[in-house]
Amino acid sequence: MAHKSNFQFSIREYKPSDKHVVMSLFCHGILEHVYPAFFKAITNPDHVGIALSISMAGYVLGGSSYFQALLFGSLWAGLIYYCCHDIYNSYMIGRLSTDMADIAATYLEIPSNGFWVAEAHVNGQAKVVGMVAVIGKRQEEEGERIDDLNGGVNCPEFAQDASDGSYAQMSHIVVGFAWRRRNLGSQLTRKALDFCKERCFSRLVIDLSSPQTAAISMCQKLGFVQMALHSNTHANPWFSKLARINVMQMEKLI
Numbered sequence: 001m002a003h004k005s006n007f008q009f010s011i012r013e014y015k016p017s018d019k020h021v022v023m024s025l026f027c028h029g030i031l032e033h034v035y036p037a038f039f040k041a042i043t044n045p046d047h048v049g050i051a052l053s054i055s056m057a058g059y060v061l062g063g064s065s066y067f068q069a070l071l072f073g074s075l076w077a078g079l080i081y082y083c084c085h086d087i088y089n090s091y092m093i094g095r096l097s098t099d100m101a102d103i104a105a106t107y108l109e110i111p112s113n114g115f116w117v118a119e120a121h122v123n124g125q126a127k128v129v130g131m132v133a134v135i136g137k138r139q140e141e142e143g144e145r146i147d148d149l150n151g152g153v154n155c156p157e158f159a160q161d162a163s164d165g166s167y168a169q170m171s172h173i174v175v176g177f178a179w180r181r182r183n184l185g186s187q188l189t190r191k192a193l194d195f196c197k198e199r200c201f202s203r204l205v206i207d208l209s210s211p212q213t214a215a216i217s218m219c220q221k222l223g224f225v226q227m228a229l230h231s232n233t234h235a236n237p238w239f240s241k242l243a244r245i246n247v248m249q250m251e252k253l254i
Contacts, residue, residue, distance in 0.1 A: 007120050009184055011191050014103055014115040014131070021128045022117065026100060029174030030092040037084040037211040041244045042077055051076050083239040087209075090235050099135070100172075112136025112168075114195050118175070118184055130175040132188040134168050134195055134204075167251075168196045170206045173215065185218050193222075196254050203253050209233070210246045224250040 014022065041047060055073035062068025099106040107115035118130035170192045175184045196204050206224065208215050228249040231240045 007122055007179075007182065009118055009120055009129075009182070009187065010126075011116050011118050011187060014108065014117055016104055018117050018128055019103065022103070022131055023096075023100070025128070025131055025174050025176060026095075026172060027092060028177075029172075030088050031085075032177070033209060033211050034081075034085045034088050036213075037088070037209070037243055037245055038081045040211055041080050041084060041242070044244055047076075047080065047244075080242060083235075083243040084245070086239055087233045087235040087243055087245055091233070094234065095172075099133075107133055107135070110136075112199055114192070115172075116188065116191055118188055120179060129179040130184050130188055131172055132170065132174075132192050133172040134170050134192045136166065136168050136199060136201060138166050166201055167203045167205055168192070168199070168201045170204055173206075180214075185215070186222060189218070189222055193252070193254065201254055203251050205249060205251045208248050208250065210244075210248065216248065216250070219250050219252075222252065224252045227251050 042051070051073050054076045055069040058072025059065060059069035103115055107113040113133075113135050115133045116131065117128045119126040120129045170189070173185060173188055173192075175188070193204055204224075205227075206219060208219070226248055229246050230249075231237070231246050233240045233245055233247060
């Protein structure tokens with residue numbers, strides 16, 4: 001068996017034959033955040049206080065029943081877990097029915113978009129172990145203007161307005177669990193940055209949920225800075241409040 005140091009990685013454009021493994025990576029990469037989000041929420045001091053109060057209420061209403069106290073507390077914990085799961089599951093389903101439904105049409109047939117996979121090469125065999133996607137956006141989609149940051153670079157025809165502030169959104173950056181801690185996430189992000197430079201985008205933006213601490217740390221090391229923090233997870237607003245999940249928008253000027 002090869003040692004970790006013998007692994008070699010390469011990054012290439014997505015191919016239709018990658019669909020099955022990419023879908024699996026994507027779904028696992030989204031749902032794996034449920035438990036960290038739940039643990040972070042349930043250990044929040046406010047939630048701990050509520051759990052103790054609910055358990056006490058169950059104890060009293062049950063006639064000094066420890067079982068009733070445990071039951072009431074478990075119901076509260078179950079509600080928090082449900083909220084966390086719904087937030088990530090609804091996001092996953094939404095993307096599977098939109099851009100991920102036809103990756104080739106969404107990312108490969110539009111010059112300002114891109115989708116890449118990372119392959120691990122072990123003993124002459126290649127395996128897809130990561131991915132990242134970029135979608136180009138015009139400045140008016142965000143409702144703000146950014147000065148020309150491209151230093152007079154001649155931009156491709158399809159990005160002729162990029163010097164007026166058009167930017168790119170990075171998403172679906174996932175590395176398989178067994179292949180982490182090998183700088184692969186940084187390599188995928190740099191691939192996205194290189195693509196944005198070629199397309200003359202002024203900046204690269206990424207939205208990360210608060211439980212994604214490793215991804216947030218990686219982006220900070222690569223020069224991304226936080227620009228906004230909000231609780232709009234596209235799920236029920238009450239679910240976001242109970243789960244205490246925020247969305248951090250980070251960006252890097254190019």
